[in-house]
Amino acid sequence: MNKKSVKDVDVKGKRVFCRVDFNVPMQDGKITDETRIRAALPTIQYLMEQGAKVILASHLGRPKGKVVEEMRLTPVAVRLSELLGKEVKKADEGYGDSVKALIDSMTEGDVLLLENVRFYPGEEKNDAELAKSLAELADVYVNDAFGAAHRAHASTEGIAHHLPAVSGFLMQKELDVLGKALSNPERPFTAIIGGAKVKDKIGVIENLLELVDNLIIGGGLAYTFVKAQGHEIGKSLLEEDKIDLAKSFMEKAKAKGVNFYMPVDAIVADDFSANANTKVVAIEEIPADWEALDIGPKTAEIYRDVIQKSKLVIWNGPMGVFEIDKFAGGTKAVAQALADAEGAYSVIGGGDSAAAVEKFGLAEKMSHISTGGGASLEFMEGKALPGVVALNDK
Numbered sequence: 001m002n003k004k005s006v007k008d009v010d011v012k013g014k015r016v017f018c019r020v021d022f023n024v025p026m027q028d029g030k031i032t033d034e035t036r037i038r039a040a041l042p043t044i045q046y047l048m049e050q051g052a053k054v055i056l057a058s059h060l061g062r063p064k065g066k067v068v069e070e071m072r073l074t075p076v077a078v079r080l081s082e083l084l085g086k087e088v089k090k091a092d093e094g095y096g097d098s099v100k101a102l103i104d105s106m107t108e109g110d111v112l113l114l115e116n117v118r119f120y121p122g123e124e125k126n127d128a129e130l131a132k133s134l135a136e137l138a139d140v141y142v143n144d145a146f147g148a149a150h151r152a153h154a155s156t157e158g159i160a161h162h163l164p165a166v167s168g169f170l171m172q173k174e175l176d177v178l179g180k181a182l183s184n185p186e187r188p189f190t191a192i193i194g195g196a197k198v199k200d201k202i203g204v205i206e207n208l209l210e211l212v213d214n215l216i217i218g219g220g221l222a223y224t225f226v227k228a229q230g231h232e233i234g235k236s237l238l239e240e241d242k243i244d245l246a247k248s249f250m251e252k253a254k255a256k257g258v259n260f261y262m263p264v265d266a267i268v269a270d271d272f273s274a275n276a277n278t279k280v281v282a283i284e285e286i287p288a289d290w291e292a293l294d295i296g297p298k299t300a301e302i303y304r305d306v307i308q309k310s311k312l313v314i315w316n317g318p319m320g321v322f323e324i325d326k327f328a329g330g331t332k333a334v335a336q337a338l339a340d341a342e343g344a345y346s347v348i349g350g351g352d353s354a355a356a357v358e359k360f361g362l363a364e365k366m367s368h369i370s371t372g373g374g375a376s377l378e379f380m381e382g383k384a385l386p387g388v389v390a391l392n393d394k
């Protein structure tokens with residue numbers, strides 16, 4: 001990477017503002033997945049060891065510029081203290097005099113977690129005043145929030161213009177893995193794209209069609225492609241206005257010699273629920289009153305075969321409604337195929353696919369699970385990430 005890292009700056013005795021992505025799922029005030037907290041530890045521990053005063057900032061959820069009590073970062077500070085084996089102080093605000101007073105009382109190696117930065121309307125607007133106020137708290141800026149790097153916000157972008165600005169270890173690792181995969185892929189290179197909507201995956205399909213040998217389509221978005229092939233899809237998800245685009249993707253794949261894999265069968269249900277009646281049907285036989293909620297077993301077998309023969313696989317988006325056990329089989333089969341493909345480097349593009357891999361207990365078997373959902377998707381679209389662009393060049 002051509003951006004400076006924490007190793008390129010002297011942080012001893014300095015106040016270091018470190019933007020992390022502690023946007024973790026919570027239920028009833030309890031953290032339900034702490035992956036993102038653990039992923040930030042190497043940078044935090046390094047800064048502590050180097051004698052920095054570590055000031056952590058993050059968003060949590062989408063409070064829309066207002067204080068939302070359930071979105072305070074207090075539970076994160078508690079868990080982080082346990083993981084670091086040292087008390088992490090928690091500020092009740094994100095900047096200002098009260099925060100400055102807390103920072104003044106810090107000694108080398110101390111860690112302070114600021115309040116949810118999205119409690120301030122200026123954050124998402126990348127307000128210049130807020131960026132300046134945040135910068136006033138510190139001497140150095142470290143961005144380790146890969147998951148938020150696609151957002152040009154005050155704490156991810158604006159602040160970087162006021163301080164020496166470098167990347168953290170997590171940020172570096174994510175960019176290195178994803179960057180190498182896309183710029184110099186081992187072949188055969190396979191991309192698996194699933195999830196709910198074609199609309200959300202246009203950019204990534206377009207970009208990957210230029211790079212991959214195999215493109216596998218699944219999830220709700222597959223049925224717009226099935227419709228584009230001329231089949232009826234009953235009540236399955238359909239984006240009418242994307243049918244022509246789906247056709248053009250299939251034509252482009254053909255022209256480029258990319259193998260384009262679509263479901264050949266599906267699990268259909270008479271209701272979108274755990275109690276629905278279900279059956280397996282061939283893709284051209286989806287009944288009018290039923291909806292396809294997962295890929296079928298024949299499809300899973302074909303996809304498994306392609307995955308097994310690949311050297312590099314990138315996966316974004318589930319193959320079906322994996323949150324409901326009845327429709328989780330296709331996503332599980334793909335996860336298992338990746339886990340079993342010993343010769344393949346497997347990259348899971350965050351978000352729901354990462355959650356699925358965790359749910360099936362296969363996370364350890366993957367080569368890299370990104371901590372960024374939207375960020376990894378935008379990276380795979382070939383877009384520049386504002387939080388990275390703003391950092392100092394080497």
Ligand SMILES: Nc1ncnc2c1ncn2[C@@H]1O[C@H](COP(=O)(O)OP(=O)(O)OP(=O)(O)O)[C@@H](O)[C@H]1O
Pocket residue numbers: 194195196197200218219220221237292293294316317318319320321322323349350351352353373374
């Ligand atoms: N056949 C289907 N019909 C309806 N919904 C589906 C189908 N297959 C998958 N889904 C749903 O799609 C959702 C995931 O798609 P979405 O595009 O939101 O996530 P993603 O691709 O993993 O992106 P992100 O990284 O942002 O989480 C899941 O909630 C899943 O239940």
Ligand SMILES: O=C(O)[C@H](O)COP(=O)(O)O
Pocket residue numbers: 021023061062147148151372373374375
């Ligand atoms: O969860 C994520 O993908 C990141 O934390 C970014 O969150 P956002 O989509 O609310 O900006």
